[in-house]
Amino acid sequence: MKRSNKPVFWSLFGAGGMLAALIGTMLVFVTGIAAPAGFLLPGDTMSYARMMALAQHWLGKLGILAVISLFLFHGCHRMYHCLHDVGVHVGAGIKALFHGFAAAGTLVAAYLLLSIGFGG
Amino acid sequence: MGKPKTYLRPMTGWWRRNPFYRSYMIREFSSVLVTVYALILLFGLYRLFQGQAAFDAWRAALATPGSILFHLLVLAAFFYHAWTWFEIMPKTMPFIRLGGRRVPDNAIVASGAAAAVALSILLFGLVWWVTR
Numbered sequence: 363m364k365r366s367n368k369p370v371f372w373s374l375f376g377a378g379g380m381l382a383a384l385i386g387t388m389l390v391f392v393t394g395i396a397a398p399a400g401f402l403l404p405g406d407t408m409s410y411a412r413m414m415a416l417a418q419h420w421l422g423k424l425g426i427l428a429v430i431s432l433f434l435f436h437g438c439h440r441m442y443h444c445l446h447d448v449g450v451h452v453g454a455g456i457k458a459l460f461h462g463f464a465a466a467g468t469l470v471a472a473y474l475l476l477s478i479g480f481g482g
Numbered sequence: 483m484g485k486p487k488t489y490l491r492p493m494t495g496w497w498r499r500n501p502f503y504r505s506y507m508i509r510e511f512s513s514v515l516v517t518v519y520a521l522i523l524l525f526g527l528y529r530l531f532q533g534q535a536a537f538d539a540w541r542a543a544l545a546t547p548g549s550i551l552f553h554l555l556v557l558a559a560f561f562y563h564a565w566t567w568f569e570i571m572p573k574t575m576p577f578i579r580l581g582g583r584r585v586p587d588n589a590i591v592a593s594g595a596a597a598a599v600a601l602s603i604l605l606f607g608l609v610w611w612v613t614r
Binding site (some may be wrong): 368378379380382383384385386387388389391393394395397398399402403404405406407408410412413414417423426429430434436437438439440441442443444447448449457467470471474475477 | 493494497507510511513514515516517518519520521522523524526527528530531537538540544545548550552553554556557560561563567568571594597598601602605606609610612613
């Protein structure tokens with residue numbers, strides 16, 4: 363019997379959902395509201411120097427990659443299943459497109475993080 | 483012979499028929515905003531890679547009222563996602579036994595929510611401490 367790829371995507375969906383549930387709300391608040399508006403946090407919270415330092419650190423790279431990749435896999439997996447709910451019944455090709463989109467986003471993020479390098 | 487004409491119940495607007503369906507669809511729609519948020523961050527990473535001028539332009543775009551309003555919507559979606567995620571955790575997790583007894587559902591929901599609150603405070607505290 364051919365092995366199902368379901369557990370892989372289900373795990374990525376679950377990990378993304380858990381990460382989003384645990385820190386997603388605060389992350390959106392910090393990056394989308396507090397830092398840009400200078401509300402509760404200084405307006406230069408996400409300065410180029412600071413974000414570069416974060417992206418150059420291996421732990422920062424890991425964090426950025428985890429957030430972007432897992433949120434994408436979580437979102438795309440659910441959007442795919444949503445199609446069924448709105449009456450669009452699609453096959454395996456479209457499913458691969460949704461998961462492929464998340465995988466492509468992950469690869470782009472990994473490439474950018476590697477290109478940014480480790481500083482010094 | 484053509485295809486047999488099987489009756490298919492129309493699906494238009496089915497989620498408007500029942501408040502439960504409506505909240506289900508709102509929850510599912512939050513997945514679109516989660517994806518868009520991930521793409522905003524990915525684009526920011528690309529702008530960071532391009533250099534300071536590009537990254538500052540991305541930051542300026544984030545500071546516009548339209549972006550802040552949009553992020554308020556994303557914030558609501560993430561909060562709703564977190565709430566429902568922990569609400570169904572007793573059903574999505576295998577049973578946990580402590581001292582021979584099953585951990586009650588509300589304890590699982592409460593500990594999930596408590597972990598989210600603790601980690602969120604930790605994250606905000608970390609950012610605040612770094613930018614002090």
